[in-house]
Amino acid sequence: MLEDPEIVKWSHLTDLGVERWIAGQREGRRGPSLAVCRPEDDELLGKVALRLPGRASPATTCDAIALGDKPAGELSYWVLPHARGRGVATAAVLAMLEQARGLGGMRSVVLDIEIDNLASIRVAERVGAIRREPTRVEHDRHGVPRTLAVFVARL
Secondary structure (H helix, E strand, C coil): CCHHHHHHCCCCHHCCCCCHHHHHHHCCCCEEEEEEEEECCCCEEEEEEEEEECCCCHHHHHHCHHHHHHHEEEEEEEEHHHCCCCCCHHHHHHHHHHHHHHHHCCCCEEEECCCCHHHHHHHHHCCCEEEEEEEEEEEECCCCCCEEEEEEEEE
């Protein structure tokens, strides 16, 4: 995980260390965060998290979010390289969207995706999220500005 540039670009995992990061995810202060595992043997494939309104990134209040989308949560995920391209991300996002519907208090969930991450853009489209304009820029963990497309999934 720590060697994957796609994960370390955005995750606090490298900042905190594995033990503290896992403990923080279990606390769920910002919302539910779950490991994505293979059902037959619990092999770790990735992570999916829902950030509740007021506990999410600025993507949930940016110019791309319409008044009817609010309050909005934010859904994030990553999948380990060996598990990519097999539908794992789509299944994880669909499962977390279902959980979001059960929580109440949100009209929509935002997926904030780098514009050149075509695999994640396809995941957003597969789960019915709609791309909104304008794009936004956020700096990753290394201070590199990244252009992000904002997708909104209505609940």
